[in-house]
Amino acid sequence: MAIVKLHFLGASGTVTGSKYYLETPELNLMIDCGVFQGIKELRLRNWERLPIRADQLNAVLLTHGHLDHTGYLPRLVKEGFKGNIIGTAPTLSITAIILRDSAKIHEEEAEQANKLGYSTHDPALPFYTVEEAEKAIELFKAEERDQWISLSENIRCRFRYNGHIIGATFIELEIFGKMFVFSGDIGRKGDSIMEDPERPDWADYLFMESTYGNRLHPQEYVDDMIVGLIERTIQQQGTLIIPSFAVERLQSLMHLLWTLYKKNRIPNIPIFVDSPMGNNVLSVFESYPHWHKLPMNEYKAMCNHVNIIASYKDTWKTIDDPRPKIVIAGSGMVTGGRVLTYLKQLIDEPSTTVLLVGYMAEGTRGRQLLEGAHELKFFGKYHPVKATVAHLESLSAHADQQELMDWLKDIKNIPEKVFLVHGEPTALDVFRNKVRDTYGWNVHIPKLNEVMEIVI
Incomplete structure (x- = not known):
């Protein structure tokens, strides 16, 4: 008999902060190590020390590189973690890029807050520094997908392709003969860039994301909508601003615009x-x-079709460029990054259009825009929203309810328990009923910091 103790340290009752800690007789493991995003109450949790001993943690397994799955890693190392951070090679490459970028942003925001005096903290400190991010990156260990990796005598894992973003996987973790499956974020079937997700065939304990557990992606005429927004931008002599995640969403948007141009649907804006x-x-x-799925010749042509902004100086040149134009800038939910500079300068212009793409978490500026906010706060000051706001949900990299249900259909056994995570309360509740009614499985929605023991 073995006892596994589960700690739900994130993505419980919310879509961010994915962190699951497993205490086993042989190893202590963490699956994902993300930060909370969105409402202030959640973001403040990032500053709290984890209720575990980081120095007793043996390894972290990453499903993919997004910040809400990896952004706590430098803090974990600061708290004493010294083990391996394991994922696929592209996941670790993406994670390194994201950690370095976010660390730089944290440092810049702290510096600006201290300079302008809009922080309640004196002095304002970065959540982590570039140096602390580098210490986490030093612990990275890449593994091949689909290969079983022995972690200890009775524990092994493997990473399986999951679409969503480059490098993304779901994780099969076998502990003393029982299969623990962590879905990570599940991609979509028929994506323009990523292959279709693979599906698990056995799960004794399943940890399942539920971002879109209560809805289907609308059957939007994406091409026509994009063409219409670009035509409006040209007529208004304005700017079409598209906040975008740097991974997968950015590449999908570039590919979409390149394809529309090749088809003569849009001019060479x-x-x-x-x-x-x-x-x-x-x-x-x-x-x-x-x-x-992108052939290299197509990929290079797509990249050559756009203007890559290399410096902050070029950001201001782009803002001052009088031509009608399209700007794709991070971050996707308008929580930080270069897009804030564009919006600060242009969101009060009626000729500006802001196109939101995909899911906007509760408490983000993206959600505020989606819900019709008449003003937004940037860098301590409010700015009136006079721009037109549009939304394309069907370009989300997350599976919708039907695609989530399809992801489950190859599981041959009846799981002993299904844990629904990574969803807002309504989505979790609706998806729980859907899974119960369809499969009759035992479904549980864990609370944040809930601890549960499993006897194997």
């Missing part, structure tokens, strides 16, 4: 990609061609 992190991510697509 200037397209600016202003995301230092996104530019680095493009090199990951070139380094790992077997992890996506």
Whole structure:
């Protein structure tokens, strides 16, 4: 008999902060190590020390590189973790880019807050520094997908392709003969860049994301909508601003605009990609061609079609450029990054259009815009929203309810328990009922910091 103690340290009742800690007789493991995003109450939790001994943690396994799955790693190392951080090679490449970029942003925001005096903390400190990010990156260990990796005598794991973003996987973790499956974020079938997700065939304990557990992606006419927004931008002599995640979303948008141009659906309007992190991510697509569907000649043509912004000086040149233009800039939910500079300068212009793409978490500026906010706060000051706001949900990299249900259909056994995570309360509740009614499985929605013992 063996006892596994589960700690739900994140993504419980919310879509961010994914962290699951497993105490076993042989090893202590963490699956993902992300930060909370969105409402202030959640973001403040990032500053709290974890209720575990980081120095007693043996390894961290990463499903993919997004910040809400990796952004706590430098803090974990600061708290005493010295083990391996394990993931696929593209996941670790993406994670390194994201940690370095976010550390730089943390340092810059702290410096600006101290300079302008808008922080309640004196002095304002970065959540982590570039130096602390580098210490975490030193612990990275890449593993091949689909290969079983022995972690101890009775524990092994493997990473399986999951779409969503480059390098993303779900994790099968076998502990004393029982299969623990962590879905990570599940991608979509028929994505323009990523292959279809693989599916698990056995799960004794399943940890399942539920971001879109209560809805289907709308059948939007994406091409027509994009064409219409670009036509409006040209007529208004304005700017179409698209906040974008640097990984997968940015590349999908570039590919969509390039395809529309090739089909003569849109003119050769200037397209600016202003995301230092996104530019680095493009090199990951070139380094790992077997992890996506883009042929290299198509990829290079797509990259040559856009203007890559290299410096903050060029950001201001782009803002001052009088031509109608498209700007794709991070971050996707308008929580930080270069897009804030564009919005601060242009969101009060009626000729500006802001296109939100995909999921906007509760408490983010993206959600505020989606819900019709008449003003937004940037760098301590409020700015009136006079821009037109549009939304494209079907370009999300997350599976919708039906795609989540399809992901489960190859599981041959009846799981002993299904844990629904990574969803807001309504999505979790609806998806729980859907899984129960369809499969009759035992479904549980864990609370944040809940601890549960499993006897094997």
